[in-house]
Amino acid sequence: MSQGLPATAAMLAIGDELLSGRTKDRNIGHLAEVLTMAGIDLKEVRIVGDEPHIIADTLNTLRRQYDYVFTSGGIGPTHDDITADAVAAAFALPIDEHPEAVALLSDHYARREMPFTEARRRMTRTPKGAALIDNPVSVAPGFRIENVFVMAGVPDVFKAMLGKVVEGLPQGRAVQSVAIPCPYGEGDIGDPLRELAKRHEGVVIGSYPKFDGKHYSTEIVLRARDDAALGEAAKDVRRMLAEMDDTKRV
Amino acid sequence: MSQGLPATAAMLAIGDELLSGRTKDRNIGHLAEVLTMAGIDLKEVRIVGDEPHIIADTLNTLRRQYDYVFTSGGIGPTHDDITADAVAAAFALPIDEHPEAVALLSDHYARREMPFTEARRRMTRTPKGAALIDNPVSVAPGFRIENVFVMAGVPDVFKAMLGKVVEGLPQGRAVQSVAIPCPYGEGDIGDPLRELAKRHEGVVIGSYPKFDGKHYSTEIVLRARDDAALGEAAKDVRRMLAEMDDTKRV
Numbered sequence: 001m002s003q004g005l006p007a008t009a010a011m012l013a014i015g016d017e018l019l020s021g022r023t024k025d026r027n028i029g030h031l032a033e034v035l036t037m038a039g040i041d042l043k044e045v046r047i048v049g050d051e052p053h054i055i056a057d058t059l060n061t062l063r064r065q066y067d068y069v070f071t072s073g074g075i076g077p078t079h080d081d082i083t084a085d086a087v088a089a090a091f092a093l094p095i096d097e098h099p100e101a102v103a104l105l106s107d108h109y110a111r112r113e114m115p116f117t118e119a120r121r122r123m124t125r126t127p128k129g130a131a132l133i134d135n136p137v138s139v140a141p142g143f144r145i146e147n148v149f150v151m152a153g154v155p156d157v158f159k160a161m162l163g164k165v166v167e168g169l170p171q172g173r174a175v176q177s178v179a180i181p182c183p184y185g186e187g188d189i190g191d192p193l194r195e196l197a198k199r200h201e202g203v204v205i206g207s208y209p210k211f212d213g214k215h216y217s218t219e220i221v222l223r224a225r226d227d228a229a230l231g232e233a234a235k236d237v238r239r240m241l242a243e244m245d246d247t248k249r250v
Numbered sequence: 251m252s253q254g255l256p257a258t259a260a261m262l263a264i265g266d267e268l269l270s271g272r273t274k275d276r277n278i279g280h281l282a283e284v285l286t287m288a289g290i291d292l293k294e295v296r297i298v299g300d301e302p303h304i305i306a307d308t309l310n311t312l313r314r315q316y317d318y319v320f321t322s323g324g325i326g327p328t329h330d331d332i333t334a335d336a337v338a339a340a341f342a343l344p345i346d347e348h349p350e351a352v353a354l355l356s357d358h359y360a361r362r363e364m365p366f367t368e369a370r371r372r373m374t375r376t377p378k379g380a381a382l383i384d385n386p387v388s389v390a391p392g393f394r395i396e397n398v399f400v401m402a403g404v405p406d407v408f409k410a411m412l413g414k415v416v417e418g419l420p421q422g423r424a425v426q427s428v429a430i431p432c433p434y435g436e437g438d439i440g441d442p443l444r445e446l447a448k449r450h451e452g453v454v455i456g457s458y459p460k461f462d463g464k465h466y467s468t469e470i471v472l473r474a475r476d477d478a479a480l481g482e483a484a485k486d487v488r489r490m491l492a493e494m495d496d497t498k499r500v
Binding site for chain 2: 016017018019020021022023024025028029030031032033034035036041042043044045046047048049050076077078079080109114117118119120122123138154156175177186187188189190191193194197204205206207208209211221223
């Protein structure tokens with residue numbers, strides 16, 4: 001990543017169940033929040049199905065374009081868990097059982113007097129050279145290879161693995177944000193807000209409509225890494241709203 | 251789309267707020283469900299931020315690759331609503347106020363004695379040749395241009411627009427599915443299920459782990475457009491589970 005600029009990231013969520021609507025993704029929003037707090041810019045998310053060459057091609061596109069890629073899904077013990085193989089194919093690396101993962105899981109199942117089945121052994125397979133990602137919830141690890149972090153799709157496990165991963169990454173300067181509630185609809189504030197946005201180019205100004213079934217209101221959200229610029233823009237927005245209040249009272 | 255094969259689709263969700271975690275997407279899962287019921291295969295989803303050239307490039311990739319593309323977000327009245335312009339740029343078409351949209355909105359605001367501001371007029375802009383998509387919730391329409399359907403990001407509005415859109419599309423043969431609850435964890439069923447999946451190549455067999463905090467169980471989901479093949483595979487899964495029950499009882 002370039003010195004001084006925030007690191008960039010993409011997410012690749014994997015699974016037919018996300019595209020059929022059977023499972024509603026809950027990891028994208030969580031990753032987005034965590035990366036924002038860590039000062040890493042999430043630039044793009046893709047969801048693809050359980051098709052090995054599509055996973056591999058998409059991963060190759062993303063890992064070359066962004067500093068980090070985070071994947072979710074497809075690393076369990078069943079035949080439809082093909083992410084590790086697809087990642088190995090993307091990197092043109094052999095895949096094999098990772099000795100640390102074998103030790104972790106064989107110990108885990110031995111202590112529970114459960115058989116270490118062929119299916120369970122599948123969860124120890126990683127591309128050659130991968131480092132394991134700790135799974136404090138259900139033991140079977142994720143893995144990192146170069147700038148790609150391969151994690152589980154089950155939200156509790158994804159969350160736990162991501163926590164471990166983000167601890168280990170250099171933290172950027174987090175984007176600061178200010179949310180200003182606004183009693184007017186977007187149609188009322190659109191024109192003055194556009195002028196205001198032009199005066200504050202270093203601040204990203206978003207407006208989010210709310211509708212309570214009767215009336216529209218808006219939340220205006222300002223985002224920037226520069227505190228001073230953010231403060232100036234927020235002052236300007238509050239002044240704009242005060243002026244609108246005065247007009248409405250006339 | 252090819253005769254006989256199901257139509258394919260992609261979704262492009264647009265908005266910085268989805269990538270910052272401020273807003274959690276609720277449209278992807280809904281679109282996935284609706285398309286599955288309509289017999290249209292959702293193959294890919296992408297989320298990108300409010301960057302015109304990225305929206306345009308991504309849209310051009312997707313609209314050439316799939317039969318339909320559905321977009322969400324960025325068609326409101328404020329300066330950060332840039333989707334219509336980006337779509338026009340992608341198609342290299344001029345953008346202008348759509349006369350039907352102007353009539354709809356000017357009438358709507360006149361009846362409410364609200365000013366038809368410049369910001370509100372922005373919501374009438376479409377690429378030349380676009381057809382409007384009805385918005386029964388909040389009037390401001392979406393639009394269709396060729397195989398691209400441009401809709402709002404607010405979930406209630408997205409849902410309403412999508413309902414109108416899907417009514418007008420040729421419906422394919424919906425994928426049928428059977429969900430079979432299974433008291434065993436994925437590690438227990440992984441090996442026999444892999445063998446079973448090999449015997450039923452026309453049926454997509456997914457397994458989804460559940461964890462109640464103490465025990466793992468699984469839901470096995472079979473999906474196919476061919477009822478007979480689906481029934482055979484389901485019978486085979488139930489037989490597999492019965493055999494596992496017998497083994498456990500020994």
